[in-house]
Amino acid sequence: MYGSDKAVDDSERTAFRKAEKKYKLYYDNTNNKRKKKPRAVDLSEVIDFKCILESYNQNNELPAGVFKLTSSFGTPVFGLDSRPGFYFIPGALSVEEQCQWIRESLASFPHPPNRTNHNAIYGPLENLFAAAKEERVLVEIEQPRDIVSEIDSVHDAQITPRWKFSGELDKSCRGDACKSVSASVLLRKLRWCTLGLQFDWSKRSYNVSLPHIKIPEALCCLAKRLAKPAMPPGQDFQPEAAIVNYFALGDMLGGHLDDMEKDWSKPIVSISLGCKAIFLLGGKSREDPPLAMFLRSGDVVLMAGEARECFHGVPRIFTDTESAEIVDLESQFSREDSFPFLDYVRSSRININIRQVF
Numbered sequence: 482m483y484g485s486d487k488a489v490d491d492s493e494r495t496a497f498r499k500a501e502k503k504y505k506l507y508y509d510n511t512n513n514k515r516k517k518k519p520r521a522v523d524l525s526e527v528i529d530f531k532c533i534l535e536s537y538n539q540n541n542e543l544p545a546g547v548f549k550l551t552s553s554f555g556t557p558v559f560g561l562d563s564r565p566g567f568y569f570i571p572g573a574l575s576v577e578e579q580c581q582w583i584r585e586s587l588a589s590f591p592h593p594p595n596r597t598n599h600n601a602i603y604g605p606l607e608n609l610f611a612a613a614k615e616e617r618v619l620v621e622i623e624q625p626r627d628i629v630s631e632i633d634s635v636h637d638a639q640i641t642p643r644w645k646f647s648g649e650l651d652k653s654c655r656g657d658a659c660k661s662v663s664a665s666v667l668l669r670k671l672r673w674c675t676l677g678l679q680f681d682w683s684k685r686s687y688n689v690s691l692p693h694i695k696i697p698e699a700l701c702c703l704a705k706r707l708a709k710p711a712m713p714p715g716q717d718f719q720p721e722a723a724i725v726n727y728f729a730l731g732d733m734l735g736g737h738l739d740d741m742e743k744d745w746s747k748p749i750v751s752i753s754l755g756c757k758a759i760f761l762l763g764g765k766s767r768e769d770p771p772l773a774m775f776l777r778s779g780d781v782v783l784m785a786g787e788a789r790e791c792f793h794g795v796p797r798i799f800t801d802t803e804s805a806e807i808v809d810l811e812s813q814f815s816r817e818d819s820f821p822f823l824d825y826v827r828s829s830r831i832n833i834n835i836r837q838v839f
């Protein structure tokens with residue numbers, strides 16, 4: 482036999498990586514781009530809180546290992562015996578609320594001083610969404626030499642405008658030498674945006690010296706309301722920072738811990754919008770086999786206490802009509818003049834996770 486049991490691929494080494502590999506999107510027929518077919522995946526072990534809620538509403542029954550929290554929260558909040566501090570609220574947001582936060586996530590959150598993944602390359606970008614809607618392009622601003630030398634620190638490069646949206650693509654440029662890029666491509670390539678206190682990914686910490694504005698009041702109110710079932714009695718959640726993740730087909734969020742906040746008794750409030758996804762909730766070690774569960778638009782996850790020490794990630798989103806489960810969103814958006822939200826939401830997922838930092 483060629484190879485041996487010892488020659489295990491690096492990616493298979495931990496239980497968490499194995500699960501990521503199991504659910505991640507792979508294609509059969511990778512040689513022929515047009516005929517690319519997503520590889521079938523066994524979803525029989527994925528926990529489905531929508532079904533759990535339906536059967537609970539019908540006959541008051543819950544599967545083994547799942548409990549319903551006794552709280553005054555409007556809709557049922559479920560927990561898992563094996564993961565104290567983890568709560569799942571299926572369908573916590575109405576369709577109208579989902580549309581509102583999808584709109585905000587695209588049209589207003591990625592606006593300076595909030596930073597996005599594009600800051601590192603382009604500096605702050607004003608009105609990305611409007612520019613995409615107007616089919617504008619981003620062009621580099623010619624900088625006098627002395628200004629260039631003043632903005633070469635990483636910090637300044639992130640807050641000094643170096644590019645601006647203009648009406649025309651620079652047709653003279655090609656490939657890497659290109660100094661213009663269309664706003665709609667940038668919108669598609671938006672991966673994250675940070676609200677409130679700014680998270681510095683390179684240092685994996687909050688950088689309070691970066692310019693920032695408070696999280697919008699309406700999002701604060703929503704987060705406070707949603708956080709209640711996981712809050713220590715008598716205390717109020719104080720939303721100070723949020724990370725908005727944007728997923729396109731094939732994107733995944735690898736297993737990680739959110740451990741840069743001071744007080745882990747306070748929950749992370751995590752809102753799902755758009756296409757359905759798989760969420761993996763591991764244990765305190767990557768060796769612990771994770772539980773897989775579906776996240777649909779409008780679902781909310783709370784992670785507090787011990788659950789803050791659990792590895793988690795999103796290996797997969799589903800954009801095909803049957804699996805994405807966004808029919809209600811589509812009909813709501815179709816009723817309004819909501820181009821290009823509808824297009825975006827059909828092929829994407831957005832996650833807003835809100836944190837108390839101190």
Ligand SMILES: O=C(O)CCC(=O)C(=O)O
Nearest residue numbers: 724726739751795832834
């Ligand atoms: O997208 C999700 O549902 C999870 C997001 C997450 O884990 C994070 O941003 O830390």
